[in-house]
Each structure stands twice: as C-alpha cells, then as structure tokens.
Amino acid sequence: MKLSFLILYAAIAVSFHPRVGSAADYPLIPVSYNDVEMTSSFWRPRMITQRETLVPWAFDRTEPGVAHLQAAADFLEGKEVEDHRAHRFIDSDLYKVMEGAAYLLQLERDPELETKMDKIIAVIGEAQEDNGYLYPSHTTRVGTEKNMMGNKPYSFVVHSHELYNMGHLYEAAVAYYETTGKDALLKIAEKNAQHINRVFFEGDPKYNDGKPIRQAPGHQEPELALVKLYRVTGKQLYLDMARKFLEIRGVTYVPDGEGVMSPTYAQQHKPVIEQSEAVGHAVRATYLYSAMADIGALTGKKEYAEALDRIWGDITNTRMHITGGLGAVHGIEGFGPQYELPNAHAFNETCAAVGNVFFNHRMFLLHKDARYMDVAEVALLNNVLAAVNLEGNKFFYVNPLDADGKFPFNHGTAGRAPWFGTACCPSNMARLIPQVPGMAYAHEDDDLYVSFYAESSTEVEIGGTKVKLEQKTDYPNNGNIALLVEPEKKGVFRLNLRIPTWAQGEQFVPGELYDFVDPSSTPVSLEVNGEAVDVGELEKGFAVIDREWKAGDKVELNLPMPVRANRSRPEVEANVDRIALTRGPFVMCAEGIDNGGVTQRYFFEGKPKTAVAELSKIAIEHGSFLQATVSASAVAEDGGTKDDVPLVLTPYYAWNNRDFGSMTVWFPTNPNLAIYDPLALPKESVFTEITASHTAEEDTVTAIGDGEADKWSSGNKVLRWTSRGQPGQPQWIVGRFAETKNIRSVGIFWMDRWQGDVRFPKEWSLEVEINGEWKPFELYTTDKYDARANQFNVVHPAAPTKCDAIRIHITPQEETAVGIIEVQVQMEQG
C-alpha cells in the first residue's frame, strides 16, 4: 500500500523539477533524491530517526528563529515589538531544518508536518518587507555593528549573513515545492531574489545611495541556492545573479584585516577562477566550490572547472583528514597550512564535511569520474555520520580523530552536545541525509551509472527505454551487491558500476595523503546472470558492462572488505610512525569502552599489512554497527609491553554512542609513542602530583600542570580543571613539587565562560608548604590576587620562598563553579 503510494507520488514529484533547457549543464544527469526509493537497512532507519526525532526536535530548537521572524512581522504590522535578540543567522538554522523536513516529506507525506511548515511559511511571508527584504534584525532595527550586522541593511555584507540566510531560504523553498508542489515559500524566495538583484546589481534608491552594492556574500550559499532557484523556475535572472556573485568575489571587495576579516577567510583574496589552494573558513569554501561547479557546468565556462581541479588536488593531496573532514584548524574554523592535520586538535566542522559531500558529488557529475564519489562517500560515512548519535539528538560540531575522554573540544562539552545556539551543524545534517538517495544513480545518453551503493530502487530512461533498477545489498556493512536490471524492452546500454578507490588495492581514498601499507588485495568480482565478467581496465573508476540487457538480468558485484592498514605522507607530523585502520569505506577507531580504558596504550609494531579481523555486530538501543577485532600490542603500567592483545575497532561514525571515553584512529607503530595514561602529568611538569577538593567528571586536575594553556579563558580548546557540580562551593588545589623549590612567581590562567556555569573566582589566595606545614604566601607589596581574562594572573612572593608544595584557595562567585586552565610556577635559579 505504502509502496504504491510512494511510486505514484514519485511520478508526480518528477514533474515539479524539470531539467530546464540550458545551453550547457553537467554531462551526467543525477536521478533526483525523490525518484529513488531508499530501502537500505543502513539509511532508511536514519531517515526515520530524522523524521521522528531529529526534525521535530530541531523545530522545537529553532523556535527562537520563528519568534525572531514573528517580531519582524509584528513590527511591519505596526504592533509593539518586544525585545528580541539580534542574531545574524538564527533564521538560516530554521530554513535548513525546513529544507530537511521538506525532503522527508518525500519519504512519506505528513499532513501535520506540512501544517507546521505552512504556518512558519506564513510568518516568514509576514516578516518580509514589501520590497522583498527579509532580515528581522534590521526590519525591527535591533541589528547593530556590535553584533556584526552593520547599522542598517547591507552595510556589513562581509559578516551580516543577510544574503547567506536567504540562500538557505531558497533551498528550503525549492525542496518544499519539489516534494509538495506548494509554492508559497518559493514566491517569498523569488521576491527576495529579485530585490537582491536590484540592490546588488542595478541600484535601489533605498540602499547604498541608490548605487548597486556589487559585493559578494560574506558567507557563500546564495550562489548555489540561486542555481537551484533557476533550475526549478527556469528564470535566467537567478543563474545570472549566481554567476555575477562569483565573478565579483575577490574583485569588487577584499577585506584587509586579520582572522575573520582576512582576505582568505571568505575566499576573497583572488578572483575565484584564479584560485588554486583551499584556504579560509572551510564551510564557506566548500559552498563556494559547489557553486563554481554549478556555474561552470551551466555556463560552459571552463575556467571554473580548471580552478576546481587545482583546488580539489590541493585538498585531497594536502589538507583532508582520512575521515573526509575539512578545515583542520580551530580559530578560523578552516584550512590550515598544507599537511597540518592534527588528530586530537582537529576542528573538522561537521558542516565542512557536509560541504565536501556536496562539492564532490558535483565534481562527479562534471567529470564522470568515480574518484569524486569516493571522496564524497568517505566524508559522508565517516565525518558526516559521526556528527550525530544513533538516537538522533546529540551532535558533534568538531570532529577530532583522537580523544582522551576529557578533551572539551565540542563547544565546551565532552562528547556530543545537545542542540546549541550555533545550530548550523545539526540543521545541515537534517538536510543532507534525506538527499543521499540522490547520489546513487546518474545517466547520460546510453550510459547508466550506479555511483553509490545502498539498497534502493529507481527507474531511469536510457536511450528511450525505461529501465527499472533494484539494488539488493547490506552495503556499506558488506560489499556484496546484487543489481536487478529490468528494461521495458531489450536494449543495449552501458552499465557503469563504481569500483571505490579502497577496493582497487592501493589506497583508501583518492589523493596523495594516504596509502595502504600493503597494496596487494583480494580482487573485486563481477558476474552477470551467474557468469563471471572480466572487470578489466576501469573507466574513470567504473567497471563498464556494455551489452544487450533484458528484463530479469542480474548483476552481482563483490567488493571485499578486509581491515587494512593505512599510512600517511611523512609531511603530516601528527601521523608519523602511525597507521590507521579502515574496512571498506569505513575508518575504524578504537574506543575505551571496548578496550579496557585508554586506547592510546595500543600500538602495532612491524606495521600490519592486511589485518585479520573478526567481525561482530553490536546492537544498542538506537541502532547497530559492525565491529572488527584485530591483534595489537599495548604498553603496560610498569612500562613493559604486551603482545597479541585483542583490539576492538568500531566504525568512526559510531563512536561516543555508548559512553564518552578515549578514542584513537591513528595508532603508533613505534612503541615509544604509545602512552599508558594520557592524563598523567608530563615528565617536564614542575608538579609531581596535583590534587583538588573536587574535580568535575568531564575535566582533569592534571590539566593545570600539563604545560598547555590557551589564548582564551573560555577553556574550550585545552584540558582544564573545573569545580562543576559544586557551584558556589569554595575549593582548594594542591600542587606538589619533586623537591624543595625556591619560588619566584606563580601564575594562574583562570577559566571563564560567558554561558555562566564557570566564572572567574570571587577571591583566591595561596599558601605554601614549608617543612610539612601550610603557611600563608607573603604577597609582594604591589601584587594582588587578580582574575583577568586571557592571561596568566601572576603573583610574586615578598621574599624568596622555599617550599615543597603550593595550595590555591578559591572562593567562587555565587552559584558558579571555578576553573583553571593552567598554573605556571617560576623558580629562582639554584
């Protein structure tokens, strides 16, 4: 019943998104997500979780976005508007959730969800000014320079996100129209696009003294969204706007500051067609590259593809983690120097991995080359999927490749966080997952491509003949894929089957960064109707079967999936003398929960080649995944080593679903790199022991003597000690030295979070232990016990003080905890 409904519905849906007539386009036509029925036991439950958990819950969480729009609507109606918080991109998070919800309606129509959507759309319509402008903070005039919006509309395009938000609105509008045929949001989008065209390219008396602004969006997104608007409406204006925004980037406006105002941050350092390296904020970058691919394809201008080929090479050869993560460094949330790919400190924002998938899918359509789908798949199955827990309600914004169970990398939360004020990543997940079916099939003339394996079915027209395709497989959990080909009548066409890079023998993912330690591999096998077919030379990564097809033909492809060891280029410092293990398209990691605690203890001496692994399925409340057990070595507490110990590996995407402990992707091959306890004080610390009255579970007291401080007091990037769990209660910390020391100064780097749970102390003071007795620290006359942000607060003794330990007494502010990032003790010589 449901199946026939879906097929019928898919047939209707097709008519909403005709491929509009254009002189040029991608050579490959993808089969749209809404023409593919996804039955995969890997993907379908994720989509259902998304419909039942993530999206409803995301709608709850983006209610402030609706309230924000409602304020503008009320204002425009002449009503009194209560205070509403100015926020640059709060609307975009809502639009992204709406986009995700729209795709899910393809899975199954849902009147309740549509009613909700229609209500929100009505508010959006009322929040839009008559001329098409849509940005509540300027409509109600709460937007200011202080919150990076500029003092009036379009006065700070580089960071206001006025255009970025609209890009997400266009994408939501197109998706909702495609799945329901309802065009109210599409009309709002078109009205806004036409307004933007006037203001930016023609001149509108109300803005910028009537002169066209001609400045590219500070955060890319409208460009690719305008292309979608063009595809669905057929209106050339939108394609022209997208093209113009690309043409003026790095030409009409180049910021000349630092950090978020640097020329590279939003890729404005050069005209886009002259760019060769991936630089700046990684999400902005991948959205830009996706738009460049679209515009290059639709305008036939080769310079776009040439620039993208250079940039893609730069990314895959020098700046991509093995998980497909992009934007390795904190701070700019973007690309670092070439080969700077840290593991524990990797940033790898989820949104950048989502962007990597969008970018590479387009590169595949452009070049008909499987290697782009290989990158997209690795990014999707590893970095992107890791971003959400199996339950569908907790998220990683940051995706490191090593964790010690304490590291506060995720917006200050250890492990995945529930929804956060900056909700870009969860809402990006919400819109990507339902689009996955759209990556599975593509065609061109007499060529039919199967570009992504997952149990699913579709119907494609090849050379005038309708062909039904049905994939039967457990992929990506195993590599057996059966394909039933049902042409309406006998016909000759070429079936192109993607043979992933990892199945070809030499490396896991395209690019020069990683290769298999042992390149020999079990060959891929292919059969048609039970008869072996010689795979032969691949054509751009595809095995091609060129024959006359008839109803009932069955193709069987087997992609063996042993666990394999990977090494990285020596330029990647973090991975020197280390290997990572992969199985099929999955990067595998070890988690503390399966391996007796600390995963940093394990190592592989003698570099394993193809590791013998035992597979086992592990089922937890909200899903299941396949683990592999291999044999490794480990350091013991006494410094000795143990060989042949079992090491249980979990697919990287599934980590942190059972608890938050240590996790390792890159294992040492040199035993000296294995660490028994990564939380122990380093040998070079002035302290031999640190104890505290209380330490929060997610923090560690040894952090204050580990030699790692940060630039900021927020404490988000390095280990720290906090008294969370005991707000308002006085605390003490004792740091003991190996021998009696003569102290010159003590500096404390306090932690302070604007969210308010950990604040600077109300008061603090020091004591020193002399001959077994605690004595007050005699403070130098002009010193005081200070708590200044982003620095060490240093105090000196009035006279040289020989002691064996220091004790810090801390009185917190009312109802808050206190925290220390680092303590530095300077000694007198001799």
Ligand SMILES: [Zn+2]
């Ligand atoms: Zn994000």
